[in-house]
Amino acid sequence: MKPFRINVQVNIQSLGNFCRGLRQFSSSGGSQKFDFTDLTSPHTWYPNARKKKRKIFLHVGPTNSGKTYHALKRLQESSSGMYCGPLRLLAWEVSERLNKVKVPCDLLTGQERVEIEGAKHKAVTVEMADVSSDCECAVIDEIQMVGCRSRGFSFTRALLGIPADELHLCGDPAVVPLIQEILEVTDDSIKIQYYERLSPLVPSKTPLRSFSDIKTGDCIVTFSRREIYRMKRKIEDKGRHLCSVVYGSLPPETRTRQATMFNDEGNEFDVLVASDAIGMGLNLNISRIIFSTLEKFDGTEMRKLTVPEIKQIAGRAGRYGSKFPLGEVTCLKADDLPLLHSSLKSPSPVLESAGLFPTFDLLLLYSRLYPKAGLHPLLERFLEKAKLSPNYFIADCEEMLKVAAVIDDLPLGMHDKYLFCISPVDMNDDISSQGLTQFAETYAKKGLVRLREMFTPDSLQVPKTQKGLKELESIHKVLDLYVWLSFRLEDAFPDREVASTQKTLCGMLIEEFLERLGWERPNKRRLHSGSGMESQLSKVARRHM
Numbered sequence: 001m002k003p004f005r006i007n008v009q010v011n012i013q014s015l016g017n018f019c020r021g022l023r024q025f026s027s028s029g030g031s032q033k034f035d036f037t038d039l040t041s042p043h044t045w046y047p048n049a050r051k052k053k054r055k056i057f058l059h060v061g062p063t064n065s066g067k068t069y070h071a072l073k074r075l076q077e078s079s080s081g082m083y084c085g086p087l088r089l090l091a092w093e094v095s096e097r098l099n100k101v102k103v104p105c106d107l108l109t110g111q112e113r114v115e116i117e118g119a120k121h122k123a124v125t126v127e128m129a130d131v132s133s134d135c136e137c138a139v140i141d142e143i144q145m146v147g148c149r150s151r152g153f154s155f156t157r158a159l160l161g162i163p164a165d166e167l168h169l170c171g172d173p174a175v176v177p178l179i180q181e182i183l184e185v186t187d188d189s190i191k192i193q194y195y196e197r198l199s200p201l202v203p204s205k206t207p208l209r210s211f212s213d214i215k216t217g218d219c220i221v222t223f224s225r226r227e228i229y230r231m232k233r234k235i236e237d238k239g240r241h242l243c244s245v246v247y248g249s250l251p252p253e254t255r256t257r258q259a260t261m262f263n264d265e266g267n268e269f270d271v272l273v274a275s276d277a278i279g280m281g282l283n284l285n286i287s288r289i290i291f292s293t294l295e296k297f298d299g300t301e302m303r304k305l306t307v308p309e310i311k312q313i314a315g316r317a318g319r320y321g322s323k324f325p326l327g328e329v330t331c332l333k334a335d336d337l338p339l340l341h342s343s344l345k346s347p348s349p350v351l352e353s354a355g356l357f358p359t360f361d362l363l364l365l366y367s368r369l370y371p372k373a374g375l376h377p378l379l380e381r382f383l384e385k386a387k388l389s390p391n392y393f394i395a396d397c398e399e400m401l402k403v404a405a406v407i408d409d410l411p412l413g414m415h416d417k418y419l420f421c422i423s424p425v426d427m428n429d430d431i432s433s434q435g436l437t438q439f440a441e442t443y444a445k446k447g448l449v450r451l452r453e454m455f456t457p458d459s460l461q462v463p464k465t466q467k468g469l470k471e472l473e474s475i476h477k478v479l480d481l482y483v484w485l486s487f488r489l490e491d492a493f494p495d496r497e498v499a500s501t502q503k504t505l506c507g508m509l510i511e512e513f514l515e516r517l518g519w520e521r522p523n524k525r526r527l528h529s530g531s532g533m534e535s536q537l538s539k540v541a542r543r544h545m
């Protein structure tokens with residue numbers, strides 16, 4: 001296996017600039033102030049990209065207009081390249097696609113590394129974008145996500161930092177002026193290509209009258225997991241359809257399999273119940289999107305969906321070249337129809353600024369000014385003082401600060417603390433945050449974190465209730481976190497294989513739960529009896545312990 005390079009790269013040029021700053025700062029006895037929080041020129045953080053005059057191609061247009069298709073065609077023809085997408089599912093779809101046409105392509109996400117012999121291409125989630133190696137062609141999909149409060153900074157990093165001869169950006173036209181402004185200070189050239197929708201998307205004049213009117217290829221969109229399972233049951237109780245489900249906290253592998261089951265024509269799971277986890281770039285065999293509501297809880301409050309969100313989700317219906325090339329959109333409630341119609345007709349609001357976050361090396365140098373401070377106060381101070389140009393906003397670091405507060409008293413170095421802070425922990429999930437705390441404490445104390453001391457196969461069972469299911473999803477998150485850490489602190493987290501096996505088991509148990517929840521046809525053979533399935537899985541698990 002190739003050595004894994006962590007995503008916290010020390011940028012030599014900016015490090016050099018900051019070191020000069022520090023030296024002058026100390027030699028002048030601190031009297032001459034150097035501003036380490038000046039983030040007004042983030043393009044200078046990426047010397048490899050700045051050495052090039054990159055050709056930027058902006059592919060913009062509505063959903064289902066062939067933006068990604070055209071960018072991928074160029075990627076496929078190039079001698080080396082990288083696809084960066086916002087979802088693991090998209091990175092997976094692209095690597096499958098390239099490998100199918102005999103362009104060997106690695107898959108690289110925070111928790112997965114699939115290496116293909118001789119690959120010069122890779123499909124990655126945007127956080128994993130490589131800003132140090134040259135390539136001929138790179139694609140950043142859904143580039144309007146530079147405006148995302150929490151993840152936008154990773155898109156900005158990829159945009160400014162990828163040293164590709166050709167960089168293809170795909171997304172909503174609302175991003176065009178911002179990209180042009182951001183790239184004014186680089187030496188890159190920009191060509192904009194506008195696209196039209198390839199097949200029609202028709203908003204319905206009437207709401208869905210009854211669940212008896214659900215048909216093959218329908219996708220009901222709703223935002224809470226409780227609602228997702230309520231809808232699934234309601235549809236399956238009618239006895240005519242089985243539903244696949246896709247939502248954010250399902251393990252990604254389960255999501256992929258549920259989506260594949262729905263996409264596969266020969267399968268009886270012909271209706272999809274999903275959250276906005278399906279909302280980006282995915283090509284599913286959806287004939288009609290039915291919004292159960294146009295409101296969602298965003299972590300703080302209930303709010304109406306935005307125009308781009310409605311367009312993105314609705315755009316999953318009627319994909320060009322799919323079984324249902326004509327798409328329909330409707331709602332469960334007649335009251336929601338006017339907002340649906342107006343949103344589909346409105347352009348998305350123009351993006352004003354892109355996310356930004358200091359690289360680790362900048363934070364490290366800043367920390368030397370306050371050698372006694374923990375990461376939490378340091379981050380807070382840095383964020384408060386950060387100076388930005390109007391094209392940027394500082395990323396929302398709520399989650400990072402929550403982690404920093406938990407681990408700050410542990411005897412860990414700055415780099416380790418930073419790693420835990422950028423890890424994919426869900427601090428709103430009790431089990432997930434307890435997992436992180438336990439990992440960090442054990443790591444700080446012993447320098448070695450063995451997974452087998454924390455999980456036994458007996459603790460994994462097919463859930464019997466929604467609560468049990470949620471617990472299993474949380475356990476999956478903890479195992480996922482272990483795998484993520486094992487790629488970055490290889491010696492201290494040596495049980496990656498155990499974690500991966502248990503993750504697979506978790507996924508199987510969750511899928512078994514979903515299967516059991518399905519409407520049972522008179523002649524349909526159930527997969528296994530409950531206890532049989534569990535004991536089989538336990539045996540498999542023990543073999544890997």
Ligand SMILES: Nc1ncnc2c1ncn2[C@@H]1O[C@H](COP(=O)(O)OP(=O)(O)OP(=O)(O)O)[C@@H](O)[C@H]1O
Pocket residue numbers: 062063064065066067068069070170198280281282283315319320321
């Ligand atoms: N010229 C083409 N020939 C054959 N298939 C195409 C062509 N253009 C697009 N497609 C197919 O149409 C579907 C939609 O295209 P694509 O995914 O590129 O749309 P998009 O504009 O990126 O949509 P979104 O905004 O939702 O990401 C895909 O399945 C793609 O393979």
Ligand SMILES: [Mg+2]
Pocket residue numbers: 067068069141170281
């Ligand atoms: Mg796309």
